[in-house]
Amino acid sequence: MIYDVMILGAGASGMMCAAQLNEMSDLKVLVVEGNEKAAKKLKISGGGKCNITNVNVSANNYLGDEQLIESVFSQFSKDDLLAWLAVRGLNPVIRKEQYYFCAKSSDEIISLLARASQKTDYVLNTKIISLSKSGDFELKTGRGYFKAKKVVVATGAKSFASLGASEIGLELAKHFGHTVKAFAPALAGLTLQTKEFWMKELSGISFPAEVHVGDKIMREDMLMTHRGLSGPVILSASLYWNSGEISMNFLPEIDLGKLMHNNRKLLSTALPLPKRFTQALLKEIGIIDRPCNTYREQELQLLGNALQHYSFAPA
Numbered sequence: 001m002i003y004d005v006m007i008l009g010a011g012a013s014g015m016m017c018a019a020q021l022n023e024m025s026d027l028k029v030l031v032v033e034g035n036e037k038a039a040k041k042l043k044i045s046g047g048g049k050c051n052i053t054n055v056n057v058s059a060n061n062y063l064g065d066e067q068l069i070e071s072v073f074s075q076f077s078k079d080d081l082l083a084w085l086a087v088r089g090l091n092p093v094i095r096k097e098q099y100y101f102c103a104k105s106s107d108e109i110i111s112l113l114a115r116a117s118q119k120t121d122y123v124l125n126t127k128i129i130s131l132s133k134s135g136d137f138e139l140k141t142g143r144g145y146f147k148a149k150k151v152v153v154a155t156g157a158k159s160f161a162s163l164g165a166s167e168i169g170l171e172l173a174k175h176f177g178h179t180v181k182a183f184a185p186a187l188a189g190l191t192l193q194t195k196e197f198w199m200k201e202l203s204g205i206s207f208p209a210e211v212h213v214g215d216k217i218m219r220e221d222m223l224m225t226h227r228g229l230s231g232p233v234i235l236s237a238s239l240y241w242n243s244g245e246i247s248m249n250f251l252p253e254i255d256l257g258k259l260m261h262n263n264r265k266l267l268s269t270a271l272p273l274p275k276r277f278t279q280a281l282l283k284e285i286g287i288i289d290r291p292c293n294t295y296r297e298q299e300l301q302l303l304g305n306a307l308q309h310y311s312f313a314p315a
């Protein structure tokens with residue numbers, strides 16, 4: 001049998017593509033997937049509840065060709081997605097006034113995609129090996145050959161090899177003469193160089209911070225871990241960081257001068273930061289924890305830099 005469209009990979013993209021084709025056409029669609037189940041990565045996404053989309057979505061939140069991204073959103077925006085899901089019975093809940101998540105489990109969106117693409121033939125447990133074309137496309141797999149007139153490569157990127165992730169998509173694209181860019185890590189924690197190891201001692205501490213990477217500014221929770229820095233703001237920052245320094249503002253909402261002026265409290269008590277963090281930072285920059293109104297101009301400058309313009313190069 002020759003399919004009209006053969007989709008490689010049953011992840012979020014492959015299943016959405018199959019659903020759209022099924023709903024809008026009578027094309028014969030095949031999805032080929034290496035795992036024994038579809039959407040294994042989608043299942044663990046968002047801590048098992050899948051952060052489907054966000055309240056604010058713009059091209060500015062993405063890396064890559066801004067015009068292309070804007071054109072995608074002008075054709076299918078986050079509101080179109082929410083409406084599409086709602087009509088099919090899924091109404092995500094908003095968390096922290098920012099994120100749309102499945103109310104109970106990412107299984108909700110997986111089963112919706114499976115229902116919406118039920119006219120598709122899913123061939124699971126089938127490793128994709130190579131693709132060739134002479135007239136129709138011919139896919140070589142661990143379980144024989146499949147033919148189709150068109151192919152959609154939706155085999156995802158490299159993270160979580162244990163869930164089936166591979167570089168086959170890049171290999172296939174290269175084979176057909178496309179220019180490809182190697183995958184790079186994104187949305188990952190940042191590890192630290194020796195100079196910043198004092199932060200590792202604070203593993204478990206979390207508070208809102210602002211991170212500047214180039215011209216991008218992100219403000220959300222930061223988490224210190226035994227490996228380095230993590231938490232939503234660091235994951236977002238990692239998308240834009242390749243090398244060089246980033247700058248952190250640990251007190252984004254605070255006018256430090258005003259807070260310190262005529263304040264007789266100990267600095268570590270006066271600052272709206274975890275005490276353990278402030279004490280470790282003070283030790284690091286060689287300033288003693290004293291009542292706020294006892295610091296001299298030079299010390300205030302050093303403090304301001306450390307608390308609101310802390311620059312360092314992640315490892």
Ligand SMILES: Cc1cc2nc3c(=O)[nH]c(=O)nc-3n(C[C@H](O)[C@H](O)[C@H](O)COP(=O)(O)OP(=O)(O)OC[C@H]3O[C@@H](n4cnc5c(N)ncnc54)[C@H](O)[C@@H]3O)c2cc1C
Nearest residue numbers: 009011012013034041045046051127128155156164166168
């Ligand atoms: C821990 C974690 C949490 C995440 N949380 C979120 C979140 O909350 N919200 C969000 O938007 N994104 C989240 N992401 C990112 C999101 O999961 C991915 O962006 C998304 O899954 C990409 O979809 P995809 O269809 O492109 O690729 P994938 O979902 O990776 O699907 C590709 C499919 O292709 C198959 N495949 C690959 N190579 C072969 C081969 N050679 N033969 C056969 N099959 C093959 C794979 O098995 C896989 O099923 C998270 C990612 C991780 C790792």
